Amino acid sequence: MTFEFISNTVAAFLTLCIFSFLYKDNPFYKFAESLFVGVSMGYAIPLVYENAFIPFVYRPIFVEHNFLIIIPSIMGALYIFRFTRNLSWLSRYPIVFGMAIVGMGVPMSMHGSVLVQMRSAMLPLDNLNTILIFIGTVTILMYFFFSKEHRGLYGKITNIGVWFMMIGFGASFGYTVMARISLLIGRIQFLLDDWLGIMR
Amino acid sequence: MSEKMNFFERLQALDRRWIYLVVLLAIMVPLVIPFNSKTYVTEPSENVYKKIDSFTGRTDRAILMCFSHDASTMAELFPMEVAILRHCFERKIQVLTICFMPQAKPLMDYAINTAKEDYNVQSGIDYLNLGYKPYGLFLPIMLGMGDDIAKAVETDDQGRKVDNLPIMKELSNYNELNLVIDFAASAAVYSWIIYARARFGANVAAGITAVMAADNYPYLQTGQLTGMLSGLKGAAEYEKMVDVFAMHKDEYGNPDPREFSKEVIKNTWIKMSDIKERRYKTARIGMNAQTVAHIMIIFFIIIGNIGYFVTRAKKKVTAE
Structure with missing residues (x-):
């Protein structure tokens, strides 16, 4: 019995434990779910310690004697106070610092998600695609204009916007179905090929 | 005495686990018995x-x-x-x-x-x-x-x-x-x-x-x-x-x-059997199963919708 077969058998058992939930909730599913959470955390902690704490905190302070690093280290450590009722306010300092970085992203997000998108919506109406983009953009924007009641001619126009949105949601749903089936295919490929070896 | 259910009513009341089983088979069969579907490149x-x-x-x-x-x-x-x-x-x-x-x-x-x-x-x-x-x-x-x-x-x-x-x-x-x-x-x-x-x-x-x-x-x-x-x-x-x-x-x-x-x-058109290494055709074999599963799901959606309208029409007639 090889190590590969043993590890594949363990993985196959855990896969079947998770799939058993489709029949109904049961202790095997609960066991596999808890084990997954535990293993993920157990794996991440030493990796983060090795790749974040040692090179960016321990080595600069204790080996290279770069004592300036103590300030951001203390700042990061303040997150721990989130778990205490009286001193949880201290955790707001690193959060505020983090928000400053988010602030830096605002102009770039404006550029990437609003300005560039607007520019590409302003196209000459010389083919069917651009005409469809134009109609879709205008009617959907009108649908989300709530200061006017959606009645009469205005209601009919906003209804076109609803159709465009429904087509968009349909495309998203189709892709979601494909994604979920793909994940199932991945697991079944593992069971049939890596574990049982019956795939041709 | 309860009225006998027709095909569509029985389908509406079908336990979802039967559908899981059918989807599972729709995926397993093309994986075990592969066929060559064409991959269109977008x-x-x-x-x-x-x-x-x-x-x-x-x-x-x-x-x-x-x-x-x-x-x-x-x-x-x-x-x-x-x-x-x-x-x-x-x-x-x-x-x-x-x-x-x-x-x-x-x-x-x-x-x-x-x-x-x-x-x-x-x-x-x-x-x-x-x-x-x-x-x-x-x-x-x-x-x-x-x-x-x-x-x-x-x-x-x-x-x-x-x-x-x-x-x-x-x-x-x-x-x-x-x-x-x-x-x-x-x-x-x-x-x-x-x-x-x-x-x-x-x-x-x-x-x-x-x-x-x-x-x-x-x-x-x-x-x-x-x-x-x-x-x-x-x-x-x-x-x-x-x-x-x-x-x-x-x-x-x-x-x-x-x-x-x-x-x-x-x-x-590439025959899957011509590619020896499985790791180089995993996605294409998976897409075979995906194709069958999609046909199955489309079939279920159509049958489900027909069933819904037939049941609704029957309820309407009964109410009148």
Whole structure:
């Protein structure tokens, strides 16, 4: 019995434990779910310690004697106070610092998600695609204009916007179905090929 | 006395577990008894291939593969990662890899090890695994690479100074690292678009799960994304392009890579049995099962809707 077969058998058992939930909730599913959470955390902690704490905190302070690093280290450590009722306010300092970085992203997000998108919506109406983009953009924007009641001619126009949105949601749903089936295919490929070896 | 249920009423009341069983069989049967379905290549996938292929043999160009997913979406993203790495190793395209999620680290290593099995490639010369970097450094590294890669990421996965490695000789920033591909099941690719693309003009492509595909199409239309591989379908398309062009052999069976051509890809039908290694056709075999499952689901939706309207009409008649 090889190590590969043993590890594949363990993985196959855990896969079947998770799939058993489709029949109904049961202790095997609960066991596999808890084990997954535990293993993920157990794996991440030493990796983060090795790749974040040692090179960016321990080595600069204790080996290279770069004592300036103590300030951001203390700042990061303040997150721990989130778990205490009286001193949880201290955790707001690193959060505020983090928000400053988010602030830096605002102009770039404006550029990437609003300005560039607007520019590409302003196209000459010389083919069917651009005409469809134009109609879709205008009617959907009108649908989300709530200061006017959606009645009469205005209601009919906003209804076109609803159709465009429904087509968009349909495309998203189709892709979601494909994604979920793909994940199932991945697991079944593992069971049939890596574990049982019956795939041709 | 209760009225006897007709076919559609029984279908409406069917236990969902029977549907699970049918879907399971619809997936299992094509995997055990494979058939050759045709893979049509879409333009977003084609653009990724063409962009990567344009760096063939160049030491002043490289691609960066950022692994931003865990094992839960491996089924969709892993085949495309292996296909892209295989393309790079086959065509002597320099490739750098990095991840900012602890869970992505073993997947990144696994993808590199899987793809390099058939190639004599060396870390630090043909490819460079920059390893796992803490997520807190995502933004500083992404922005820092716009100025100097070796300063932004000082050491690689093995702890070697990046600056001293042969692969880095002609690579300094996004001018040379001219394509970033983010493999994600989340909006991680968006960060590359708004920082690396907007600020440094880096070419960004996405290898994403199908769930994320619809959200990313607007970025394709604007040109903010150079190309996109969507889910298992995107992976199957890339596998096919690698086989048809990068792995092309002449009449004597010698390697004879060729340029991408729409006509060739459209008219080429590859028999799955001709590809010996399973790891190079995982996505295409998966798409066979996907096709059958989709037909099954469409059938269920149609039957379910007919059943709904028939039942509603019957209720209406009974009420009158």
